[in-house]
Amino acid sequence: MWSQKSFEMQQKYLGPRCRITYKQQREMTDCLKARLKTIREVCRAERKVAEEIEMKYGDNTTDDTLDDSLNSDFYYCMKHISLHCTEMMADFAGKTIEKSVSILGDQPPSEFQAVAIGSIARAEATPYSDLEYVFLIEKDTTEASHYFEALALTSYFLIGNLQETKLSYMAIEELQDWFDDKAKNGFKIDGLTKGAGNIPTGNGDPKLRNHFIVTPEKLADRYEQVLQNPQEEALRGDLTAMLSYTKLLFSYNKSGRGLLAIYRDKVASLVPNDVRKDMNAKMLQNDLEKFTLSPMSFHQKGFNVNVKKELYRLPSIILLDLSIVLDIMDDSSWATIDRFSSQNTLEPDRAANISFCLAAAVYIRLSAYLYHDSHDDRMSVAQHNEEVQEQASDTSNHC
Numbered sequence: 001m002w003s004q005k006s007f008e009m010q011q012k013y014l015g016p017r018c019r020i021t022y023k024q025q026r027e028m029t030d031c032l033k034a035r036l037k038t039i040r041e042v043c044r045a046e047r048k049v050a051e052e053i054e055m056k057y058g059d060n061t062t063d064d065t066l067d068d069s070l071n072s073d074f075y076y077c078m079k080h081i082s083l084h085c086t087e088m089m090a091d092f093a094g095k096t097i098e099k100s101v102s103i104l105g106d107q108p109p110s111e112f113q114a115v116a117i118g119s120i121a122r123a124e125a126t127p128y129s130d131l132e133y134v135f136l137i138e139k140d141t142t143e144a145s146h147y148f149e150a151l152a153l154t155s156y157f158l159i160g161n162l163q164e165t166k167l168s169y170m171a172i173e174e175l176q177d178w179f180d181d182k183a184k185n186g187f188k189i190d191g192l193t194k195g196a197g198n199i200p201t202g203n204g205d206p207k208l209r210n211h212f213i214v215t216p217e218k219l220a221d222r223y224e225q226v227l228q229n230p231q232e233e234a235l236r237g238d239l240t241a242m243l244s245y246t247k248l249l250f251s252y253n254k255s256g257r258g259l260l261a262i263y264r265d266k267v268a269s270l271v272p273n274d275v276r277k278d279m280n281a282k283m284l285q286n287d288l289e290k291f292t293l294s295p296m297s298f299h300q301k302g303f304n305v306n307v308k309k310e311l312y313r314l315p316s317i318i319l320l321d322l323s324i325v326l327d328i329m330d331d332s333s334w335a336t337i338d339r340f341s342s343q344n345t346l347e348p349d350r351a352a353n354i355s356f357c358l359a360a361a362v363y364i365r366l367s368a369y370l371y372h373d374s375h376d377d378r379m380s381v382a383q384h385n386e387e388v389q390e391q392a393s394d395t396s397n398h399c
Helices: 002-017 022-057 064-104 142-160 216-228 232-236 239-243 259-268 274-290 307-326 333-342 348-372 386-397
Strands: 112-117 130-137 247-252 303-306 378-381
Touching: 002 022, 002 142, 022 064, 022 142, 022 348, 064 112, 064 142, 064 247, 064 333, 064 348, 112 259, 130 142, 130 216, 130 259, 216 239, 216 259, 216 274, 239 307, 274 307, 303 307, 307 333, 307 348, 333 348, 348 378
Parallel strands: none
Antiparallel strands: 112 130, 112 247, 303 378
């Protein structure tokens, strides 16, 4: 029922551009679902390796050498898992774009590249992460705008057919109140609602239509304007936070000219001015104050936590703030940390602490998603109170 209704809506939106039958689309969707399921099984198996390392900590961490060894083992294990998951998800996202091109039938009017931003670009992806992406195009023409808007919509429908997108997230009026929205919250595009819209066509605001269907030169100009003229919104994260990291998903490239390479070269040549560095120093202080979760204060009662807002985002945000302040950035969060260490930019203990925080945050978020089998950021941590612990101790004494 879902797939049939979705196909009808796709035909309505795309018209004669859509050159695929309902049966062909179902087969395509089933293939993508199977591929995504395999990725999740791989991540589940790899996570168990990290869990085994984590279990070694226990009560045997009084020796500093042991602590350092375990921290290093845990960091490199999570780095491997995160990079591997990111590569699998980038390949999966690239396949959806490639299949979307085939659904439209018409050849793209020019070279283009689909480029990830967000968690895939930072190499922190999970198999339930949102897809945030940009279409870098060679020429900004009316023909290109029409084609790539249609391509973006096609990719939205194809990803939506996985049935892991809440309809309210898509803000498509024709589908509201059509049936109970029981879709799992899983792999989906960033959304068409206010506060989202890190996708080619934007979030539905007419002023931002096709906001991320753009030439690399124009996107780099936007980045520079925001970087060198920071407003107060920078304290909450502005365009530079989203566009600092990028990763190629799919390339339709006849001549071998790399559009993403052009963008990266232009951004890499930019040097943040003193105003921007001062702003990021304030951002760093604000971010450290904003994340005040202290699990020990919940020792008696246990606690509930949103792992994304209260745990997961902190290391990535701090890394980005430090990257601007210190003018050091690499291809991913992991690579940036490694540069901090290799160049002795930070004291060894501080670099190690940030490394562990990133590894732990990715581990916790991946664990939460795999547990829920959903993009669900809730986590409940229960602690035994003293009375329960005493009862457990008495019971063990009688055994």
